[in-house]
Amino acid sequence: MRKLLQSAVVFLLLCIMMQSCGIEARLKHADKKYTIGEYYAAGKLYQSVYANASYQHRQMRAYAAFRQGECNRLDNDPRKAANAYYAAIRSKYGNDTVYLRNAQVMEQLGNYSAAINNYNAFLKSHPADLLAKSGVEGCQQAALEAKLHPKFEVQYAGEFNSRNSSDYCPVFMDTEGDALVFTSTRPGKTTRKPSAITGFLQGDLYISEKNVNNQWEKPRPMEGGFNTDLDEGAASFTQDGRTIYFTRCPVANGQNLGAQIYTATRSAGEWTEPQPITLFKDSTITVAHPAISAHGDTLYFVSDAPGGFGGKDIWMSILQNGKWGTPQNLGDQINTAGNEMFPYVAADGSLYFSSNGHAGLGGLDIYHAIKTANGWKVTHMPPPINSNADDFGITFKYNQQEGFFSSNRGNTKGYDHIWRFDKPVNAYVLTGTVTDNHRQRLGDALVRLIGNDGTNAKIRVKKDGTYRFSLSPNVEYVLLALCRGYLNQANRLSTEKVKESKNYSLNFTLIPIGKPVELENIFYDFGKWTLTKDSETALNALVKILKDNPNITIELDSHTDHVGTAEFNQTLSEKRAQSVVDYLIQAGISADRLTAKGFGFSQPVTVDAALAKKYPFLKEGAILNDAYINTLTPNQQNIANQINRRTEFRVIKTTYGLQ
CATH class of the missing domain: 2.60.40.1120 (Carboxypeptidase-like, regulatory domain)
Known part of the structure; x- marks a missing residue:
């Protein structure tokens, strides 16, 4: 019995060891795939390790969860990435970079408060980290930019997009703007396997042209030697449309060799066979996303070459004697510790690019850079060009504020699609x-x-x-x-x-001519004729009327309520009318255009439709004299007296100074 029990224990230990060895082997295989950039394949392996590793291997589970999140993030699936990062945090992953990455995907999902919390958690131990600082700034900026009046209008460009594939990096073929070339992973004529990097079919170059009715025709694959069984895309054309630069990702022995830039020229409607261009002496350095200048003598591109600022940077090379010169990094005003990609050169020579290292709304955002005497001035493109999703690959119609860009906004499967934008003429x-x-x-x-x-x-x-x-x-x-x-x-x-x-x-x-017009908000001290400070607004409005109409003369009439003697009210009303006249004279109005009259309580108000509507207890047509007021309640009497106390003016002549 003891021998049987010992055998069972040994067998169980062997199983655990074999399982552990199998998981470790799978983890090493996943790390290898991750190192060569095959994120989709690596992510599947990390997911398997996390699911099968026992809780005794907590750190292995935490590492696999973090790496799965990295793969999901790099494959533009922020929701899956967020779940994986949270799993790593729950498993006590020992590297606090998980908080930085979780913050980035939270920002990409538009959960800015959660993003700020994670950025701040990372900043506690890395207070000088520029990516985290930019992230916090971007989250705060998102709330401000959401309140701005949109400078562009954005619409989904459905005529270019496929349902279950990605369509991205649109570019006009020439200055006419009648042909649009873009990259698509839709099924085509070439035999293509799903990319080990993204899990989608590899990209091909497609073209759509406008017909005689100015409508875009159905996209078709580019003719010539462009579309192979390799991943190709992100094209750029010279202004005349006769030279193309694009990215191709070669593969040798089933292994991805990074990316290279190819070029071809067009003559008599036919494209020459694409050829790679040499930018770095080290041919193993990846170069991609070409953007050619208007004159065709400067090439901007993306590379992770040594000497950069982290991640992918934008570089430039100048054409000299038919050869591309030594590449120059655009510097830290453009490049960050994050990724700067998808450059585009506008007709005015300014540069557009996408980045997840500058302060933005989440994911890749589009930025505009203008060359100045002090370097580059970089500005963030406002919503709705940018969103919390990935926004990149912008192109403008020649010398106009309209064009297309790509984004995966609103797409739960992570597909990129093409969107159109224009800047409407201000109305x-x-x-x-x-x-x-x-x-x-x-x-x-x-x-x-x-x-x-x-x-x-x-x-x-x-x-x-x-x-x-x-x-x-x-x-x-x-x-x-x-x-x-x-x-x-x-x-x-x-x-x-x-x-x-x-x-x-x-x-x-x-203002009617010949009819009394009440001056509202004219106030006097109680029982006196001194104008209060609160009367100035109404009096200054009357000054403006008199200055706008220099040929009129007016009569100022003051009325009191029935409280007090007739003699007192008469004197009080005359002096109040004169106070208004004195104010107008001091404001520059000629005295011979003004007449002051006081009426005491001799002209009580007749209730019109407006007063009856405002005070329902008053009957339209009623005269607010003693007899009528005495029929009202004390509170209603106060209101009636207030209505009777008024200062009015009437236009007497409209020919002053014309005789």
């Missing part, structure tokens, strides 16, 4: 309403618009008193509202230095 629209002082709309009014660009337009308002004008940029305007029986009213507005579309609203309130 400046003015709308408003013309009413009288009782807010009744004047359907027979006119609005005149005069601009310092020569604009002189006149429009009749609609029956509901509304009007609408389309304005021009960088113009100073004067507007004048006119209506028979009313004073004109002028206003100004400007579209100068307004860089974005804007809707303006400008309403006019016209």
